[in-house]
Amino acid sequence: MQGNFCARARSTMWTLTPLWSTPGDRAENSKRVQLPNTRSRIHYGHSKTAISRGDSVMILKRCSDTLISGVRILQIFMLATIASGALAADTSEPVRITNGDWPPYLVAEPPHGVISRIVSSAFKAEGLSTEFGFFPWSRSFALAQKGTWDxxxxWSCNPNRLKDFYFSMPVFPATIVLFHRTNKPVDWDTLEDLSQYRIGTSQGYFYGNPFMEAVKSGMLKTETATSDTINFRKLLAGRIDAFPVDVVVGNEILRETFTEEERKRLTFDVKEVFVGDLHLMLSRQVPGNAALLKKFNHGLETIRRSGxxxxxxxxxxxxxxxxxSHPELAYTDASCREAILNGT
Known part of the structure; x- marks a missing residue:
């Protein structure tokens, strides 16, 4: 009955309190409504109920409060719906990943190399899409470090990188060896033996803690170039004696970029400078990346088990x-191993 009373009582009201006012405002406004205390008739169905205009004010006030409460509930529901829609939109946004040029692992042209394909498939297994951006290695690192990209x-894990990034479970193994000219072999058993050679390095690369410490201490004489391809050219020109690079990547660059005659002039030493795992790293500056890491690791395990x-x-x-040999992570720094296994 109240609904019909409300509908009919509104026809007798001269002043309505705004819906966006506070309860205190509504109480104050109800005092200002001046209506003559005469009789009026409000019809409900076939019966007739006589109430005063003063009574109609009280009925309408109750109706108004009911309507206000309903509107506010509706507003809250609409806001919640909009918010949930925004969250759904966020989950549909691609995970934005920076890459360097490192064929056959990372390639600018689709499908972007073997490691990019693995990362895309792992995210896809969790219902997420990916977007890749290719930059020089130093910029690729910086864009992710700042959280400009996700x-x-x-990358291999080390304590310095761990300060800025979450590291995934291993995506792909890396084996770093020394390439050199065939007519000038590199004779070495320890890093100290390499002190007599001019060693090329590529900007932004990590070659394992022992090698990096030897460079930092000055024991190794190194020259830094912006890419592995440039280092190969320097090696052919005799400007450096050797440089470390992943064995698969090194042979791919030689096959794709250099002539057969040039390839014959270069070879690599089978002793490993560094053996480790390559990972996806997610910026600690991006909210939600800790949870995103768990999703990625789950997707990675899914595609590993499925073949x-x-x-x-x-x-x-x-x-x-x-x-x-996950989860032992045999070649990973101890602090990295703990962080990777715990997802922290």
């Missing part, structure tokens, strides 16, 4: 290299 691939990862590697490289 993260970057493919999709092995299929990607085989179709990209023609072979499947040995994978990390």
């Amino acid at each position: 993260g970057s691939i493919a 999709e990862m092995a299929h990607i590697i085989r179709t990209s490289l023609g072979f499947v290299p040995p994978q990390s």
